[in-house]
Amino acid sequence: MNDRAKSFFIAGTEFPAAPLAAGLYVVSTPIGNLKDITLRALETLAAADLVLCEDTRHSATLLEHYGIRTRRQALHEHNERARAGEIVAMIGAGKVVAQISDAGTPLLSDPGFPLVRATREAGLPVVAIPGASALLAGLASAGLPTDAFSFVGFLPARAGARANALAALRGRSETLVFYESPRRLGEALAAMAAALGGERPAAVGLELTKRFERFEHGTLGALATRFGAGETRGEAVVLVGGGDAAAPLEGDWEAALAEALATEPLRSAVDAVTARFGLKRKEVYERALALKTEE
Numbered sequence: 001m002n003d004r005a006k007s008f009f010i011a012g013t014e015f016p017a018a019p020l021a022a023g024l025y026v027v028s029t030p031i032g033n034l035k036d037i038t039l040r041a042l043e044t045l046a047a048a049d050l051v052l053c054e055d056t057r058h059s060a061t062l063l064e065h066y067g068i069r070t071r072r073q074a075l076h077e078h079n080e081r082a083r084a085g086e087i088v089a090m091i092g093a094g095k096v097v098a099q100i101s102d103a104g105t106p107l108l109s110d111p112g113f114p115l116v117r118a119t120r121e122a123g124l125p126v127v128a129i130p131g132a133s134a135l136l137a138g139l140a141s142a143g144l145p146t147d148a149f150s151f152v153g154f155l156p157a158r159a160g161a162r163a164n165a166l167a168a169l170r171g172r173s174e175t176l177v178f179y180e181s182p183r184r185l186g187e188a189l190a191a192m193a194a195a196l197g198g199e200r201p202a203a204v205g206l207e208l209t210k211r212f213e214r215f216e217h218g219t220l221g222a223l224a225t226r227f228g229a230g231e232t233r234g235e236a237v238v239l240v241g242g243g244d245a246a247a248p249l250e251g252d253w254e255a256a257l258a259e260a261l262a263t264e265p266l267r268s269a270v271d272a273v274t275a276r277f278g279l280k281r282k283e284v285y286e287r288a289l290a291l292k293t294e295e
Contacts, residue, residue: 008046009067017046018136020171024091024119025098026112028105028131032210034065036132042066044129045126048098050090054111058102074101075099077111084118091124105133110180133209135177138237141215142203145242148174155180157190162188166195173242182232189224195275196220201241207234253277257284258291266292 006017025044032037045051046068053059053077059072075083091097101110119126139146152169155178156162169176176196180188185204192202198221207213212233216223220240253273260269270288274281 002187005069006047007067008042010042014067015042017043018046020044020047021088021125022091022094022096023125023127024087024116025096025127025129026106026116027098027100027129028133029059029062029100029103031103031132031134031137031208032213034062036209037062038131039068040128041129041131045070045098045100047096049095050097052087052097052099052115054101059100062236069143070098075111075115080111084115087115088118088122088124091119092122103132103134106132108133108135108151109229112145129241133210134179134205134235134237137208138177138203138205138239139175141205141208142239143217144175144201144203144239146175148242149177151177155191157184159187159191162191163195163261163271164281166191167275167277167279170196171243176240178238178240180236180238180258182234182236185232185238186224186228186230189220189227189238190197192238193220193224194272196240196243198224200243203239205237205239206232208237253279253284257288261288261291269270 007014008017009015015069025048027041027044028038029041029075045063048070051063051070051072052057053072054074054076056072056074063070063072087097097117099106099112101112104110106112107116116126137152139149145239150172155165178188189204200220202218202220202223204216204227205213206216215224253276256267256276257273260272264272266288270281270284273279274284
């Protein structure tokens with residue numbers, strides 16, 4: 001690519017992209033609104049020798065909108081480990097490589113970590129070009145405490161693994177931030193209500209930065225009911241207010257287990273009580289067997 005080609009356009013006006021030092025540039029891109037790209041990101045993507053995209057077809061919309069003609073290749077969860085060595089060698093030979101995901105900041109529930117680690121281990125520069133992030137957009141808009149928070153990302157798709165993951169978060173006092181797909185949103189909210197408590201304050205952000213952006217607020221129980229009817233559009237950001245880490249567990253878990261065993265199969269009762277009280281499944285299972293023996 002010649003020097004003339006290393007430029008970008010904003011509203012039809014061409015801007016040159018200055019040369020960059022060799023390295024891996026991790027570039028944040030818009031999560032919905034194309035105007036949320038930074039000038040530094042545009043300069044970097046235009047100046048790079050190669051742009052690594054999670055999906056080249058998806059990223060073409062952004063790059064072509066700003067007239068960026070840099071060569072593109074796919075780097076996603078299925079090939080990033082295999083390609084890391086080849087890309088590190090390119091950087092070592094003096095190339096400028098930019099990495100983007102479909103939306104937002106790479107590595108946050110997106111591909112990129114194996115390449116960043118391999119580049120660092122090779123003693124080569126890794127430069128972050130910060131920008132849009134669904135995580136930060138959600139925190140800024142939800143109206144829940146932001147002095148301390150934990151980013152959980154996507155929960156496991158399987159019900160049992162999801163319940164176990166949520167049980168481990170029950171006593172956390174900071175705001176919890178989750179990503180969730182539209183297909184599983186209602187199901188995930190119901191699992192959060194069961195494990196964390198239906199009265200926890202929460203918010204669901206949808207279509208962030210887009211024309212139909214909206215936030216739904218309420219308790220986890222109310223939101224689970226609201227979104228339980230069907231699929232929504234676009235990935236969601238779910239924010240859950242922290243619990244009281246010092247508070248005792250609700251009720252007597254053994255009594256709850258006995259009550260559950262009266263109406264449910266042993267396995268279902270054990271899973272429900274384990275998730276509700278944040279206990280070790282082995283302990284609950286052994287107590288359930290003892291209760292069955294006492295009958």
